Every structure is written in C-alpha cells, then in structure tokens.
Amino acid sequence: MKTPVKELYERLWETDKDKFTWIAILDDILEKEKKQMKEAFEEGSCARSSGSDFEYYYNETYGDKK
Numbered sequence: 001m002k003t004p005v006k007e008l009y010e011r012l013w014e015t016d017k018d019k020f021t022w023i024a025i026l027d028d029i030l031e032k033e034k035k036q037m038k039e040a041f042e043e044g045s046c047a048r049s050s051g052s053d054f055e056y057y058y059n060e061t062y063g064d065k066k
Helices: 004-014 019-043 051-062
Strands: none
Touching: 004 019, 019 051
8 A cells, every 4th residue: 555645746746737736636645644544543542432533633633723
C-alpha cells in the first residue's frame, strides 16, 4: 500500500501544473489519509467503542485551527 504522501507526489508529478486539478488531487489524497488514520485509530489501543470517537479525535488533532 502506498502512503498518501507518496501517492500525492506521484500524481502531482505526472499532472500538468493546473491549480484546480492539483486541488482536486489533494482533496482526494486527504480523504484517503483520513481513512487510513481512522483504520489505524480503530485498530489501536486508544480506540473506544465507535467510529464517532475517531471523528472527535481527528478534528481535535488534525482539524483546522482558525
């Protein structure tokens, strides 16, 4: 399995320098990264009873802090 960073690099390398395309690729990769993080969280010892705990963990840890 490729890491999201590796896949992002490969896809951007092969794509024309179009800002909108790059943003779409980045959004796709961020979703994949979040999915992998959720799977790791749920398999880890800090997981509680449901995926809703992950949403709280993800938003508190990685969410935009404005």
